[in-house]
Amino acid sequence: MFTFFLRRLGVMLLTMLCLSFVVFFFVNLEPNLRKLATFQTEMRASDQDKENWLQRNGYRDNYLVQFGRWMGVWPKVPVIDPKTGEPVPRFRFCDEPVVPTYSGILEGDFGCSTAFRTPVSQRLPQALKATGLLMFWVMLVMVPVSLTIGVLAGMREGSRTDRTLSVTSIGSTATPEYVSGIILTIIFASWLGWLNGSAATAARRGISLYNFTLPVLTMAIYGTGYIARMTRASMVEVMTQQYIRTARLKGLSFGAVVMKHALRNALIAPFTVIMLQFPWLLTGVVVTESIFNYKGFGWLLVQAASNNDIDLLLSCGLISVLIVLLTQLISDIGYAFLNPRIRVG
Numbered sequence: 540m541f542t543f544f545l546r547r548l549g550v551m552l553l554t555m556l557c558l559s560f561v562v563f564f565f566v567n568l569e570p571n572l573r574k575l576a577t578f579q580t581e582m583r584a585s586d587q588d589k590e591n592w593l594q595r596n597g598y599r600d601n602y603l604v605q606f607g608r609w610m611g612v613w614p615k616v617p618v619i620d621p622k623t624g625e626p627v628p629r630f631r632f633c634d635e636p637v638v639p640t641y642s643g644i645l646e647g648d649f650g651c652s653t654a655f656r657t658p659v660s661q662r663l664p665q666a667l668k669a670t671g672l673l674m675f676w677v678m679l680v681m682v683p684v685s686l687t688i689g690v691l692a693g694m695r696e697g698s699r700t701d702r703t704l705s706v707t708s709i710g711s712t713a714t715p716e717y718v719s720g721i722i723l724t725i726i727f728a729s730w731l732g733w734l735n736g737s738a739a740t741a742a743r744r745g746i747s748l749y750n751f752t753l754p755v756l757t758m759a760i761y762g763t764g765y766i767a768r769m770t771r772a773s774m775v776e777v778m779t780q781q782y783i784r785t786a787r788l789k790g791l792s793f794g795a796v797v798m799k800h801a802l803r804n805a806l807i808a809p810f811t812v813i814m815l816q817f818p819w820l821l822t823g824v825v826v827t828e829s830i831f832n833y834k835g836f837g838w839l840l841v842q843a844a845s846n847n848d849i850d851l852l853l854s855c856g857l858i859s860v861l862i863v864l865l866t867q868l869i870s871d872i873g874y875a876f877l878n879p880r881i882r883v884g
Contacts, residue, residue: 544868544872547868547871548868551864551865554860555857555860555861555864558856558860559610559853559857559860560606562853562856562857562860563605563606564602566852566856567598567849571847571849572593575653575847575849576589576590576592576593576598578653578846578847579653595618596618596629607643609643609644609853610645611644611645611646611648612645613643614639614641615635615636615639615640615642615643617635617638617639626638629651630651630653630656632651632657648660649853649854650849650851650854651850652843653846653847653849653851654842654848654851655848655851659851663851663855666835666836666838667836669833669836670828670836670837673755673758673824673827673833674817674824676751678820680755680756681759681763681766682766682813684759684763684767685762685765685770685809686766686770688704688708688763688767688770688771689708689769689771689773690771690774690797690805691704692704692771692774693770693771693772693773693775694778694793696778701771704767704771705768707764708763708764708765708767708768708771709764711760711761712761712768714760715826716757716758716823716830719756719757719760720753720754720826720831723753723757724753724830727752727753753831754827754831754833757827757830758824762819766809766812766813769808770806770808772808773806773808773809776805777804777805780804782800783800783801786799810870811873814867814869814870815866815867817862817866818863821836821859824837828841829841839851839855
């Protein structure tokens, strides 16, 4: 197991390096650099002035050099003020050093957010904390409900309960977040007036049923149907196995057979699906947080893309890649523990 963990960790680091380079390349394409130069200079600045700004701030250097500076393996050089000839920070509102220094991702320096005019290392943890809180409650609602629906539907294949729950699961899976969020807002906030509190208020003043229910339900509805369908399929397959029939012939009750023999084996496939919901939640929060103005990771990513905040976009991409790889690693290890026949040699 330890050897498997070290090998997967090495693959994760190599994957993160490759994907980070790809993200860095696309974020620093010419249209993005032009927009950044426009935002950081006067709106009436000429094309030559914008080009000079890009050259002074190192955006015209070699891609490998720029990537090395962002990673922290190549020294960052200060910007020379054309008027005074003195070294100045690239962005004064982030208090960057005015001497050559190694400062990048490896040193914990995520750059400077031009949209929020603050270091990324100060803005990003706040957004991740808010999104982590939202994702915790989504998983707390989504996982038990979906597993219960899937187990109940798979226990008696073809029954009325199975058909009803299966139709409900398919309907929830076919409803994306931007649709369910709008529908829930219209019904509960506009028509009934029950849950018209803002999710931004929840992040600022604390969670309550009044202000946090709609964002959680919006994200939980879509994932619940998908996990429930996978659980049902796995439960149906397990209930047809020989050892289940043997347990029934020995006189065990139906409930005892399900709880002691079928449930653990039926949860192997849903466990993998549940772990893969974390990367999906990152894309789900982008839509949900934008709808409800919840200032988390998804909202921050949208703001960074809208304002062409390059350093913040790169940091968000790095965090997304890290979460995807970590959840896949946990999924593989957990799969081996749930199924003793699996060996991670």
